[in-house]
Amino acid sequence: MKVMLAMSGGVDSSVAGALLLRDGHDVVGVTMKLWGGDSDSGCCSVSDVDDARRVAQQLDIDHLVFNFGDDFNARVVDPYVRDHALGVTPNPCIECNRHVKFDRLLVRADQLGFDAVATGHHARIGHRAHGSLTLERGFDAAKDQSYVVHMLDQHALARTLFPVGDIDKTEVRRLAAEMGLRTASKPDSQDVCFITSTGGRETFLGDRITFRPGRVVGTDGDHLGEVDAVEMVTIGQRRGIGLPGGGPKRYVVDVDVPNATVVVGADDDLLRAVMTVERLTWIDGPVEGEVLVQCSAHGDTRPALVAGEGHEVRVEWRDRQRRIAPGQSVVFYDLDDRCVLGGGVATR
Amino acid sequence: MRPVAVEAMLPFFSGRFANPSGSHRFARDARRAVDEARDQVADVLGVAPGEVVFTGCGTEADNTAILGAGGVAVCSAAEHHAVLHPVLEHGGTVVGVDATGQVDLDRLSAALTAETAIVSVMAVNNEVGTISDLAAVAKLVRRLAPRALLHTDAVQAVSWLDVRTIAPLVDLMSFSAHKFGGPKGVGVLTISDGVSVDPLIIGGGQERERRSGTHNVAGIVALAAALVEADDQRAGENERLAALRDRLVDGVSGAVDGVVETVPRDRKVAGSAHLCVEGIESESLLYLLDEAEICASAASACASGAMEPSHVLAAMGVDRALAMGALRLTLGHTTTIDDIDRAVDVVSTSISRLRRVSVR
Numbered sequence: 001m002k003v004m005l006a007m008s009g010g011v012d013s014s015v016a017g018a019l020l021l022r023d024g025h026d027v028v029g030v031t032m033k034l035w036g037g038d039s040d041s042g043c044c045s046v047s048d049v050d051d052a053r054r055v056a057q058q059l060d061i062d063h064l065v066f067n068f069g070d071d072f073n074a075r076v077v078d079p080y081v082r083d084h085a086l087g088v089t090p091n092p093c094i095e096c097n098r099h100v101k102f103d104r105l106l107v108r109a110d111q112l113g114f115d116a117v118a119t120g121h122h123a124r125i126g127h128r129a130h131g132s133l134t135l136e137r138g139f140d141a142a143k144d145q146s147y148v149v150h151m152l153d154q155h156a157l158a159r160t161l162f163p164v165g166d167i168d169k170t171e172v173r174r175l176a177a178e179m180g181l182r183t184a185s186k187p188d189s190q191d192v193c194f195i196t197s198t199g200g201r202e203t204f205l206g207d208r209i210t211f212r213p214g215r216v217v218g219t220d221g222d223h224l225g226e227v228d229a230v231e232m233v234t235i236g237q238r239r240g241i242g243l244p245g246g247g248p249k250r251y252v253v254d255v256d257v258p259n260a261t262v263v264v265g266a267d268d269d270l271l272r273a274v275m276t277v278e279r280l281t282w283i284d285g286p287v288e289g290e291v292l293v294q295c296s297a298h299g300d301t302r303p304a305l306v307a308g309e310g311h312e313v314r315v316e317w318r319d320r321q322r323r324i325a326p327g328q329s330v331v332f333y334d335l336d337d338r339c340v341l342g343g344g345v346a347t348r
Numbered sequence: 349m350r351p352v353a354v355e356a357m358l359p360f361f362s363g364r365f366a367n368p369s370g371s372h373r374f375a376r377d378a379r380r381a382v383d384e385a386r387d388q389v390a391d392v393l394g395v396a397p398g399e400v401v402f403t404g405c406g407t408e409a410d411n412t413a414i415l416g417a418g419g420v421a422v423c424s425a426a427e428h429h430a431v432l433h434p435v436l437e438h439g440g441t442v443v444g445v446d447a448t449g450q451v452d453l454d455r456l457s458a459a460l461t462a463e464t465a466i467v468s469v470m471a472v473n474n475e476v477g478t479i480s481d482l483a484a485v486a487k488l489v490r491r492l493a494p495r496a497l498l499h500t501d502a503v504q505a506v507s508w509l510d511v512r513t514i515a516p517l518v519d520l521m522s523f524s525a526h527k528f529g530g531p532k533g534v535g536v537l538t539i540s541d542g543v544s545v546d547p548l549i550i551g552g553g554q555e556r557e558r559r560s561g562t563h564n565v566a567g568i569v570a571l572a573a574a575l576v577e578a579d580d581q582r583a584g585e586n587e588r589l590a591a592l593r594d595r596l597v598d599g600v601s602g603a604v605d606g607v608v609e610t611v612p613r614d615r616k617v618a619g620s621a622h623l624c625v626e627g628i629e630s631e632s633l634l635y636l637l638d639e640a641e642i643c644a645s646a647a648s649a650c651a652s653g654a655m656e657p658s659h660v661l662a663a664m665g666v667d668r669a670l671a672m673g674a675l676r677l678t679l680g681h682t683t684t685i686d687d688i689d690r691a692v693d694v695v696s697t698s699i700s701r702l703r704r705v706s707v708r
Contacts, residue, residue, distance in 0.1 A: 031652070031653075033652045033653075033654035045652065046651045046652045049652040049653060053653070064631075064635065065649075065652055065653040065654040065655075066631050066654065067631065067654035067655050067656065069654070070657075107705070108631075108632060110705050111632050111701075111702050111705040112632060112635050112636065
């Protein structure tokens, strides 16, 4: 097959390239230029692009850089800023996968005559008996990334390859070292590419929105303190909410940005029996009934009942769970905790 | 590279290897080669030999002119980044251009003051091929900013225009050897007698203290050889390549709809074909052309290697969506009619193919 390999400059996509070549595919490496501002790897992440290009040279495949900066700004960065201004906590990496990697890049690959797009994600694509495709957790449970690619549909799955999904990270690094790939011991990237470790989320957002100071109140309405920026507060947060130490543990249980109010309460006040999820995508059609639910990239799964169809579903937890911040991705897995069924975004 | 340039530089990698700044016999030999090259360059560029300063590249020549003039700089919005960035870094003024990329003379007039230190307007635009009316620019500058130096980035001009006609209009001109069939890594800044610009690189005092650093003798000799040949062939090549360019543009426009010729042909140089193609993205088109071994460009690339939306097209007021479909095909001394016919075929079929799988 003719495969377009998305190369981030990391070890997973480097090894993915080597595995594709081993399997006899015709591979072209592509690095997407997404963010044009400062990052931890230089302007336009130039050092990551250098790594990707040098690995492509080592593998003896062509390497191209596609500028999807406009799309990234419009579909990922602008909504990220807008959501924070509304008190919503988005997951920009998932929005990037949704709109850029598995939409923009797939269309580009189609246009240019490629049969598939490959990435270095730790997830697996399988076949059901009746022919439809499954999205499954990666072989390496600790590195599994099925959560961040949960939005793929049958059309996208049919044209996507995850070459390192079947091996664990240790093996990825071992293969990279064995082949002498320069990214063999490069640390995993953990953070949002457009947020620098020195400036952080606060500097990034502070340059783009005007923070509003807010009141911190208890669940009974008592005034307890102040925060500098209500936009920076997230549900479930315990530190940095301007409360004196020593007392009972208090968590943010609600953030009301329009009224500049943060409500704090005991751990118990965070617990919810039900949540709603919108912006749904399904791997192979909508699912109702018992599922396992995961609400963060490496979080545990909890059993729940999914009900309802259309634009919004209701998730009834078997045991009450801590409230999920609006904007967070919620992903449904089958009861074996292996296959992704679909997912969406927690509503307010 | 032109074979004459390759041939000219080779001896300086082996037998004639000396540093021209030395005092022994081998140094004198190298010195002579640089001096002769300087004479040849001066003759083609219409300046005196003492007005020729060899640099490391066109960008260095541009930077030296802008930064060395000191004080407020004014340039057109369609300038190469080698001019634009130093002007902006130092608080200079950028003047808008018209729809063809030509500097707007009214806006230039408004920007000029008695304090203006340098004005820079390129001779030929590197992206769209527009020829500037430097005579009109010079007239304005001399009248409204009598103390200002006038610089032209003539990096793209040599193959198409007789620089001897430009030299009397300006004080400073920039060139780069690789744009006329010479090697990369060598350029020229001409500085008119009586004009002083501070050097960017100081040290050993080479080039009459206008550009220090050991001479790139092989590069300088090759630059001169390429320049002389380009000058000799200019008239014939202009005629031949204009006809080929017309065949290319007419061929593509005739084969597919929605192809916009960015600048009218009578306003631009013969070797430039710049098109904006509706409904496609340059990156995709360039990939398909590259696959067919047709090497083209769209705008300029950033440090990551990604194509950036063209600042020249933006300055000309080209709609951003249309500018995303820019295609820049350059013809030169090696281009043949067979190349053109093949390019017409590949470009047209690639555009049609991309439009069939349109972007969602």
